[in-house]
Amino acid sequence: MSELSIAAFGRYLPAEVVEAEPVDPAVDPLGANPFLRPPRTRHRVGQGERAAEMIERAARPMFERLGMDPAGNVDLLLTNVLLPDNFITGSGAEAARLLGCDPELVLDVHNSGCASFPYLLRIARSMIVSGEARRVLIANVQNTAGQVYAQPELSRTNSALTAGDGCGVAYVTADEASPVLGVHVRSTPAFAADMSLVTGSGRRYWEEGPGEVEIAFAEERQKEIIERGNRLVPEVVGELCSKIGVGLEEIDLLVTNQPNRIFLMKWRNTLGLSPDRHFDTFDRFGNLYAAGVPVTLATAAAEGKLRDGALVVMAGFAHAGDFAAAAAMRWHSG
Known part of the structure; x- marks a missing residue:
């Protein structure tokens, strides 16, 4: 690719x-x-x-x-x-x-x-x-x-x-120059309804009325959603690596979305990566949602964490787990 x-x-x-x-x-x-x-x-x-x-x-x-x-x-x-x-x-x-x-x-x-x-x-x-x-x-x-x-x-x-x-x-x-070696996505529409936008009062978000707009997850599936989140990122990373013919041990740097410290710890432990190979910015910038991966990559580049020739894997899961994706590149700073 x-x-x-x-x-x-x-x-x-x-x-x-x-x-x-x-x-x-x-x-x-x-x-x-x-x-x-x-x-x-x-x-x-x-x-x-x-x-x-x-x-x-x-x-x-x-x-x-x-x-x-x-x-x-x-x-x-x-x-x-x-x-x-x-x-x-x-x-x-x-x-x-x-x-x-x-x-x-x-x-x-x-x-x-x-x-x-x-x-x-x-x-x-x-x-x-x-x-x-x-x-x-x-x-x-x-x-x-x-x-x-x-x-x-x-x-x-x-x-x-x-x-x-x-x-x-x-x-x-x-x-x-810094080739993208592969991209792998997984879409599971059956999980899409497990996250929704609610207001408390039942009004639609653009309608006038009481109740603050917030994101809500299906209460009866909270445990399942958390387990799904723990599982998805390691799975798509593994599937991507298999697809492009590299082993998990060859990953020099993993950058993921940054929901919380627990997800970050579980993901790298499941993949067998040490903390220094899973660069994160959560404690400095918090949960940046979709911006987490590119902001963290920009931070890694600025701080010299992206070494020349490094195999860099980017991954994340979305919403309640209806979408997950991973990509890999071979970084060359020149």
């Missing part, structure tokens, strides 16, 4: 930094458990900060490092934004305008959730192979921490205390 390569990663983290409150074991015994504590720090979008602006702020420095102008260098813009500022138009066109580029194709992909980065790589590969594009900008935006999770009642929940905001981008090209 050498027709696809990742040239660079970029990230943007909003200016507001939220620090975790000290935990009193007498008041919250579970919170004293290091695996259950909220992240040490996380970022939140500012009032009025738009998803397209986050994409521009992540992508422009990346293009500057590459020594190129986005104008004339993006044929396809792929976005996945958790909370689109405009549910009719999406965020891609506005992001292109801010970057000063005019891609022939703009696709705002709203499905595939926390596993969307490998999924967007698969779409990019299809477009490159078909000849529709040669230079692709991929952008993942998580922007609910400072908006949805800022609602008064919801702000006290565990989900709100672990969520962080940020944007991760990647520049994908039709060459073999």
Whole structure:
């Protein structure tokens, strides 16, 4: 699959930094458990900060490092934004305008959730192979921490205390510089109804009325959903490695979505990877949802964790487990 390569990663983290409150074991015994504590720090979008602006702020420095102008260098813009500022138009066109580029194709992909980065790589590969594009900008935006999770009642929940905001981008090209070796996806529509958007009052999210909008999981299947999440990432990683003919022991760096410390620990233990081979940013940035993989990859690159020639595997699962995906690349820093 050498027709696809990742040239660079970029990230943007909003200016507001939220620090975790000290935990009193007498008041919250579970919170004293290091695996259950909220992240040490996380970022939140500012009032009025738009998803397209986050994409521009992540992508422009990346293009500057590459020594190129986005104008004339993006044929396809792929976005996945958790909370689109405009549910009719999406965020891609506005992001292109801010970057000063005019891609022939703009696709705002709203499905595939926390596993969307490998999924967007698969779409990019299809477009490159078909000849529709040669230079692709991929952008993942998580922007609910400072908006949805800022609602008064919801702000006290565990989900709100672990969520962080940020944007991760990647520049994908039709060459073999840092080749993408394979992408593997698994879709299980039967699980899609296990997660839903609720308001408490029964109103639909766009209708006026009481009740804060929040994400809810099927209560009678909570244990099953957690077990599903523990299982899915190691399974798709194993299936991907088998597909491209490499062993799990050959993985130099695994980067996954970052839901919580327990999932991260279980995933690497199941795969037999030491913590230094499973790079995560949870304690610094919190749960970044779909942006977790590209933001963490950009962080790894900036901190010298992506060594030349490394086999890097990216993976995640979405929603209540109706979608999971993994991708592998051979990274070359030059």
